[in-house]
Amino acid sequence: MALRRLTIVTGGPGLYEFTEKAADFVAHAGIEEGVLTVFVRHTSCSLLIQENADPSVQVDLQSFFRRLVPPASDPSMNYIIHRDEGPDDMPAHIKAALLPVSLGIPCSNGRMLLGTWQGLYLVEHRDRPHRREVVLCF
Numbered sequence: 841m842a843l844r845r846l847t848i849v850t851g852g853p854g855l856y857e858f859t860e861k862a863a864d865f866v867a868h869a870g871i872e873e874g875v876l877t878v879f880v881r882h883t884s885c886s887l888l889i890q891e892n893a894d895p896s897v898q899v900d901l902q903s904f905f906r907r908l909v910p911p912a913s914d915p916s917m918n919y920i921i922h923r924d925e926g927p928d929d930m931p932a933h934i935k936a937a938l939l940p941v942s943l944g945i946p947c948s949n950g951r952m953l954l955g956t957w958q959g960l961y962l963v964e965h966r967d968r969p970h971r972r973e974v975v976l977c978f
Contacts, residue, residue, distance in 0.1 A: 842869035843977040850964035850972060853906075855890065855898045859959040862976055867950045871978045876952060878960065879942040881973045884932035885964050886939035892959030905965075909934045932965035939963060947978075 844865045848856050866876055880887050891897040912920040913927040922930040943960070946953045954960075962972055 841978060842871060843975065846974045846976065848962045848972045848974055850885070850962070850966075850970045852967050852969060853902060853964055855888065855901065855961040855963055857892060857959050857961050858974065859892065859954070862945075862960050863952060865976045866947050866952055869950075869978055871947065872950065873948045874946075874978045876945040876947050877942060877975075877977050878945065879975045879977075880962060881975060882936075882941075882970075884929065884936055884966050885962055885970070885972055886936050886941055887943050887974070888939060888961045888963055889943060889945070889954070889958050890961055891957045892961075893957045898961075905935055909938075926967070928965070928967040935963075935965045 842865075846858060846861055848858055850856055862876065862878065878887055890901070909931045910917055911927040912923055912930050917931070920930045922933070945960075962974060964970065964972070
């Protein structure tokens, strides 16, 4: 088994690409064919395979998720009970429940078989900076 832990430092809500770090792991893992498992070890962020060519895609995704799940301070969220860590905490858990926290990516000849415009992203849902751990393994 090959395993690597990545630390991704976030500065608040957004998509943080780590495609190159994952590609480096796959290239040096010594595994010709298999499925790369990517897993984030947190409950208030997510993982996505998403377009990495046009940054407006990331802006639109962030806008969509803010509309879908506003902060707990928004009047539409007055039913939220869990508020111990601020108005972004429970909405971050909801977003993480809607988006994947693990991904499976087919690999061949030491490369991920991603599409031309696909990249790997950690999606940070919290307002303040965090250090997130992502596990890569075969």
